[in-house]
Amino acid sequence: MLPQSIYQSDLDGRCVFANRALLASVGMSMEELRGKTPFELYPRELAEKYRQDDAHLLKTGQAFETIEEHRVPATGEMIYVKVIKAPVRDVRGEIVGIQGIFWDVTSEHIARQLSDEREAHAATVRELSTPLIPIADKIVVMPLIGTIDSTRASQVLDTLLDGVVARQASVAILDITGVRDVDSSVADTLVRAARAVGLVGAKVVLTGIKPSVAQTLVELGIDLGSIVTSGTLQSGIRYALQQMHPASAPSPGPLP
Structure with missing residues (x-):
């Protein structure tokens, strides 16, 4: 039969x-x-x-x-x-x-449904692990937490670039306060992010650089190039706001 x-x-x-x-x-x-x-x-x-x-x-x-x-x-x-x-x-x-x-x-239909649900869950996790938050007109912040491996580095670049373009942002703040370890791979991700964002006419501000992180970057000989650096997210936001309203804001000076 x-x-x-x-x-x-x-x-x-x-x-x-x-x-x-x-x-x-x-x-x-x-x-x-x-x-x-x-x-x-x-x-x-x-x-x-x-x-x-x-x-x-x-x-x-x-x-x-x-x-x-x-x-x-x-x-x-x-x-x-x-x-x-x-x-x-x-x-x-x-x-x-x-x-x-x-x-x-x-069986095939249920397997496909489960696969779709897993992919939707994975997409949600990716979105939560690399959120892009608009905090003011033309300013976005991406707080990074945990470990940045090659897969997540790609997510950071994609999310950041897509978000900057979609929101027509002029300044993108990458906050690495919660990043566990900053090695050459992480530093390379940050540099590539800055270059990519620069190509679409925006600037990257890197915040949350602890003394140990700064020492690591120096030891690795990483040239952050045009990336503006700051010790805290608050000072990075202040700098970004000054870039948006230079006439009404005092000169930023060195970022703490």
Whole structure:
């Protein structure tokens, strides 16, 4: 017996053929099933969907496929079914009925749903781990916490660059107060972020540089180039605001 259920119906939706798999799923013989419509086999809501699908197929003459939730009449089990329907034509090319094939794809559908949920969860985690926060007109802050590996470094660059462009920011503050370790890889990420942001016309302010971090950067010989550095987030924000309103703000001087 084929795992796929195969059937054929006339223009009124009455069954004229069903294979053994379909007969087993509805718990009927061919004699019992012949002439019956979906409204005599399935819940009304599902049968109505079948009717609408068939009407669309008869109108367009085009085959289609879909995945739908389905209750097995013989067992009451809820499954996901992939359905492919196509018109049946006579020798003159006129549509005289509908033929279809459907089969259980519950395991594949659930696996896909779980995969989508995992990806959505991962995306949420990524967003929470690299948030971009607008604090004033044309100023955004990205507080970084924890460890920055190669994957997260890529997320930082993508989120920062996309956010700067989307918000038309002029200053992006990267706060590394919560970063556990600053090594050459982290420093390279910061430099690349500054260069990328600079290419779209904005400036990076690096805040949260503790003495130990500053010493590490010196020992590594990292040239931060055009990145403005600051010991605290507050002083970095003050500097950014001064850049936005230079006429009304005092000269920033050295950043603490």
